[in-house]
Amino acid sequence: xxxxxxxxxxxxxxxxxxxxTSLEEIIRKxxxxxxxxxxxxxxxxxxxxxxVLKK
Numbered sequence: 001x002x003x004x005x006x007x008x009x010x011x012x013x014x015x016x017x018x019x020x021t022s023l024e025e026i027i028r029k030x031x032x033x034x035x036x037x038x039x040x041x042x043x044x045x046x047x048x049x050x051x052v053l054k055k
């Protein structure tokens with residue numbers, strides 16, 4: 001199942017892969033900020049959105 005993660009502000013794709021990875025790893029990869037807009041990346045479970053995509 002593909003996992004896609006986007007910046008909340010600018011919608012920049014931060015991760016798009018079929019291998020699951022933790023949000024903490026993705027935040028670490030970008031030094032805690034979006035590479036496009038510079039927004040601070042935080043792990044907030046209240047803002048996680050899960051969508052089932054049709055093929």
